Amino acid sequence: MCGIVAYVGDRTAYPILIKGLQRLEYRGYDSAGIALMNGKTNIYKCKGKVKDLEHLVKDQDISGSVGMGHTRWATHGEPSDRNAHPHQSMNGKFIVIHNGIIENYAHLKKELTNRGYSFNSDTDTEVLANLIENVYLEQKVSAELAVRLALTRVVGAYGLVISSPEEPGMLIAARKGSPLVIGVGDKEYFLASDATPIIEYTDQVIYLNDEEVAVISRQGLDLKNIYNDTKTPEIKTINLSIENIDKGEYEHYMLKEIHEQSNSITETFRGRIAMDESKIFLGGILDVMHKLIDAKRIVIVACGTSWHAALVGEYLFEEYARIPVEVEYASEFRYRNPIVDKDDLVIAISQSGETADTLAAVRLVKDSGATILGICNVAGSSLSRETHAGVYTHAGIEIGVASTKAFTSQITVLTMMAFLLGNKRQVLPAADYKALIHELIQVPDKIAEILKEEKNIEKIASIYKDVTNALYLGRGILFPVALEGALKLKEISYIHAEGYPAAEMKHGPIALIDESLPVVVLAVQDRSYEKMVSNIQEVKARKGKVIAIVSKGDKVVKKMADQVIEIPNCHEALSPLLSVIPLQILSYHIAVMRGCNVDQPRNLAKSVTVE
Numbered sequence: 301m302c303g304i305v306a307y308v309g310d311r312t313a314y315p316i317l318i319k320g321l322q323r324l325e326y327r328g329y330d331s332a333g334i335a336l337m338n339g340k341t342n343i344y345k346c347k348g349k350v351k352d353l354e355h356l357v358k359d360q361d362i363s364g365s366v367g368m369g370h371t372r373w374a375t376h377g378e379p380s381d382r383n384a385h386p387h388q389s390m391n392g393k394f395i396v397i398h399n400g401i402i403e404n405y406a407h408l409k410k411e412l413t414n415r416g417y418s419f420n421s422d423t424d425t426e427v428l429a430n431l432i433e434n435v436y437l438e439q440k441v442s443a444e445l446a447v448r449l450a451l452t453r454v455v456g457a458y459g460l461v462i463s464s465p466e467e468p469g470m471l472i473a474a475r476k477g478s479p480l481v482i483g484v485g486d487k488e489y490f491l492a493s494d495a496t497p498i499i500e501y502t503d504q505v506i507y508l509n510d511e512e513v514a515v516i517s518r519q520g521l522d523l524k525n526i527y528n529d530t531k532t533p534e535i536k537t538i539n540l541s542i543e544n545i546d547k548g549e550y551e552h553y554m555l556k557e558i559h560e561q562s563n564s565i566t567e568t569f570r571g572r573i574a575m576d577e578s579k580i581f582l583g584g585i586l587d588v589m590h591k592l593i594d595a596k597r598i599v600i601v602a603c604g605t606s607w608h609a610a611l612v613g614e615y616l617f618e619e620y621a622r623i624p625v626e627v628e629y630a631s632e633f634r635y636r637n638p639i640v641d642k643d644d645l646v647i648a649i650s651q652s653g654e655t656a657d658t659l660a661a662v663r664l665v666k667d668s669g670a671t672i673l674g675i676c677n678v679a680g681s682s683l684s685r686e687t688h689a690g691v692y693t694h695a696g697i698e699i700g701v702a703s704t705k706a707f708t709s710q711i712t713v714l715t716m717m718a719f720l721l722g723n724k725r726q727v728l729p730a731a732d733y734k735a736l737i738h739e740l741i742q743v744p745d746k747i748a749e750i751l752k753e754e755k756n757i758e759k760i761a762s763i764y765k766d767v768t769n770a771l772y773l774g775r776g777i778l779f780p781v782a783l784e785g786a787l788k789l790k791e792i793s794y795i796h797a798e799g800y801p802a803a804e805m806k807h808g809p810i811a812l813i814d815e816s817l818p819v820v821v822l823a824v825q826d827r828s829y830e831k832m833v834s835n836i837q838e839v840k841a842r843k844g845k846v847i848a849i850v851s852k853g854d855k856v857v858k859k860m861a862d863q864v865i866e867i868p869n870c871h872e873a874l875s876p877l878l879s880v881i882p883l884q885i886l887s888y889h890i891a892v893m894r895g896c897n898v899d900q901p902r903n904l905a906k907s908v909t910v911e
């Protein structure tokens with residue numbers, strides 16, 4: 301949450317910052333601001349989006365080849381001009397942009413107030429700016445040392461860029477918990493929360509580690525941790541191109557990403573399935589395979605959509621690898637005293653690899669002896685660095701705030717892992733293993749078929765666009781898909797929606813059903829089909845409206861439902877991958893028809909780096 305971008309070099313900083321902020325806007329869009337250094341410092345900031353900032357700076361001095369920019373997702377203090385970043389310390393010695401939360405800010409603020417400091421905003425970031433300044437002035441140390449000393453007093457998470465007008469031409473970057481990437485050019489450096497603002501300038505990057513502080517100027521880069529130990533920067537090459545972050549012909553990123561799913565799933569299994577379809581290879585977990593084979597239990601931790609993928613994983617691991625699974629909200633798990641030991645396998649799933657709660661859950665079990673795996677979409681992310689091993693989803697960058705292609709790629713990885721472990725543990729016969737792999741590689745073509753149904757789904761969206769509530773029902777492996785369908789609808793269209801296991805309907809939610817309630821049912825040909833038919837009858841008997849996702853050629857549900865969306869027949873294990881696609885499309889069109897900003901829904905941010 302919050303996007304950070306900064307530049308030091310010979311170019312004019314402003315266009316780099318603005319373009320960078322536009323790319324980072326998915327991380328928060330409550331306010332935007334920039335600081336430009338050109339002998340003097342100009343700070344421009346306002347409530348609203350990057351386009352409001354662009355409007356604000358029209359006819360202003362935007363020169364300078366050192367600068368920083370910020371797009372905010374509000375934590376401390378409402379979205380407003382005064383709470384927008386950058387923040388300046390009281391005596392103007394430091395300018396700070398920040399992604400994260402300073403947890404002990406109230407205590408620090410009190411201390412600084414007692415020392416005569418006053419504050420212009422409600423933010424924790426301004427407290428930090430003043431703390432650094434206080435250390436700088438009282439201890440008469442360099443700006444860099446003041447930053448490091450101040451950070452030893454901070455509890456919480458930060459991705460920071462700091463400049464000191466007294467040492468112009470220099471930026472100080474620091475990180476703990478919130479991501480920060482340094483792009484390395486020729487006598488120029490770029491800083492950003494992710495690599496998207498820098499890819500047209502350089503593919504050489506350094507991912508800052510926790511508690512590291514980098515001092516950057518045209519002359520070079522110095523890296524230390526906050527305790528003054530010198531660190532060697534590890535430069536990596538990133539593989540990301542402009543096309544990956546362009547909307548192309550699509551009106552929204554979300555629609556583009558929905559349509560990318562045949563390809564993104566193909567990317568997820570590219571190079572991981574033998575040509576003769578007899579084997580799955582997952583290179584990232586080879587070294588720990590013996591531990592996975594012997595695991596007594598799997599605990600999966602995740603949040604939001606990734607948690608729904610985890611629930612699908614639970615069905616898959618139990619069914620095909622015969623390993624008991626527990627799925628936990630990372631945010632709950634981290635505050636319990638969970639029982640995890642060396643025979644457990646802990647899997648953390650996160651698109652961004654930066655979700656604060658998921659990372660905290662991983663850290664909590666680090667000393668348990670359990671093997672910890674990450675399933676993650678972002679190479680070099682914190683999760684990929686804090687787990688013993690893992691599998692990248694390779695879905696490609698996901699920019700729409702509502703997760704779509706990352707979800708199906710996560711499920712694809714979990715499916716491959718479950719089949720592979722089933723085979724290695726000798727609980728999945730070789731012939732079944734091969735047959736399942738064969739079914740899996742048909743999925744991209746089947747998704748392409750579903751995507752052709754978009755016009756039909758759009759018509760259904762137009763019928764239900766004005767509803768205030770919706771219910772999603774599924775059973776077995778499709779129950780998590782019901783949850784995901786409901787989440788997609790509520791987060792982008794602001795319609796209240798609930799996902800339920802269909803059999804639970806009688807235990808309460810059935811009271812909601814009347815002629816105004818649309819009920820989306822997942823009624824494909826699987827072991828629960830007959831039971832879903834009964835559930836549909838129960839909804840219809842109470843005059844509910846039924847939108848059914850059915851297998852191609854279905855005749856029974858077709859007669860009962862108000863609308864049906866057909867998906868190709870597939871093996872039950874793979875039905876989540878197909879049945880979620882129409883739900884994503886339905887939510888998308890309903891949200892667009894309601895005039896909602898689907899790519900940047902209110903109050904949300906893509907990467908939840910604060911708890």
Ligand code: F6R
Pocket residue numbers: 603604605606607649650651652653654655658701702703704787791906907908
């Ligand atoms: C919903 C959505 C969120 C994320 C959740 C976890 O569409 O995107 O619910 O799934 O914030 O994020 P990651 O997967 O990055 O850990």
